[in-house]
Amino acid sequence: MDTSSPAVFVNAEILKMYLGRRVRTVVQVLRNEGAIMIGQSTDGQQLTIKGSQVFPPSRFVEVIGIADGNQSICAEICTDFGETFDMQAYNGLCQLANGKFKNLFL
Amino acid sequence: MYGNTYDGGSASLFSGGGFMLSQATQTTDSGFSKSRGTQNVLSLTVKQISEAYHSNDDKSNFAVDGVEASNVRLLGLVMNKAERVTDVSFSLDDGTGRIDVNRWVNETSDTNEMDMIQNGMYVTVSGSLKGFQGKRHVVAFCVRPVTDFNHLTLHFLECIYVHLDNTxxxxxxxxxxxxxxxxxxxxxxxxxxxxxxxxxxxxxxxxxxxxxxxxxxxxxxxxxxxxxxxxxxxxxxxxxxxxxxxxxxxxxxxxxxxxxxxxxxxxxxxxxxxxxxxxxxxxxxxxxxxxxxxxxxxxxxxxxx
Structure with missing residues (x-):
């Protein structure tokens, strides 16, 4: 068992609190700019994902990586979540997992 | 029986343990199988398991939020999958931590189920929680790939719900x-x-x-x-x-x-x-x-x- 490097559930707002830490989030791909992917976060902001493989626009992608800026993640693992995903529910989960029920996750 | 193989299994690492219990040939002399019938499967995070109370007898007695947690459901990424003749093991990373999972393969259907599981894949694991020499692991009776990723959200909301309900x-x-x-x-x-x-x-x-x-x-x-x-x-x-x-x-x-x-x-x-x-x-x-x-x-x- 190893709980030393958790990946925190974040949306764009919560991401800012975890600079330098391992985070996980889901974005909907807006566009790819070379090696950088621009995605919309679950709370409607734009996030820059570095080091990810290329996913076509409008797909939902889960990104696990290090928060290296207020709106930027350096990706370690990207998973294609397909064409439909409930962003609102995930956003709610981010809030719960960082609020009242943080002790279940971190 | 269960206890014997467990105690003597240091060399063969848990051989013969796990879900042989669920097979009909087993008798109910071991108290554990009795309780299994009435047990619910708790959705938990690895973090919760790492903090679960373990009463230190040789049966697997874990408690989370004061409720016995012998059967658990986890969801996470498969890492370091290793296949052997009798079993498949991997490490499950659910974002809150990592835990070792062991799946015994007795039948062809078990082998087929485990063949589908690859590193980097999201899976739902149902199994029983075991403690051995201070190390916790899950002996899985079911490992299924996640196909609809809303299940990820659902799983962690379930963890919260179960926690809330039990506390x-x-x-x-x-x-x-x-x-x-x-x-x-x-x-x-x-x-x-x-x-x-x-x-x-x-x-x-x-x-x-x-x-x-x-x-x-x-x-x-x-x-x-x-x-x-x-x-x-x-x-x-x-x-x-x-x-x-x-x-x-x-x-x-x-x-x-x-x-x-x-x-x-x-x-x-x-x-x-x-x-x-x-x-x-x-x-x-x-x-x-x-x-x-x-x-x-x-x-x-x-x-x-």
Missing amino acids: RPKVNLTAGAVTSITNDVKGYQPPVSNQFSTHSGSGGSGGSETNIYMMVLDVFQEPASLAREHGLHVEEIVQRLGLPIHKIKSNSYPSSLCLTFIYLLCVRVYSFYFVLFRDAIEYHVDIGNIYSTIDDNHYKSACNG
């Missing part, structure tokens, strides 16, 4: 009553255990609180309440269920002094009830029976009218 002070009666109302949340029969007696040990307040929880929900579920777009104001709940001040005032009392006294008493009781009702409302919001509407003072039942 709330309540009596057995409510556990049944509340679940029957929230019949859209299927699959959880909150384990009826004696944790409640320790929880509500503060002078039997548990029972009355439970009644207040039910009374509050009943008011929200009256047709008249359901019909109102913005639901009910907290004050209305207090007025409906608290001491009806206006009724007392309207009664004729012998002296104005007495009336003032009763009125002041009512105000005290009223504010006391207000706190209790607030707590009850918060509880029903948390488990999804009611939700806030236009502001934090208005709530409505989640059930359709």
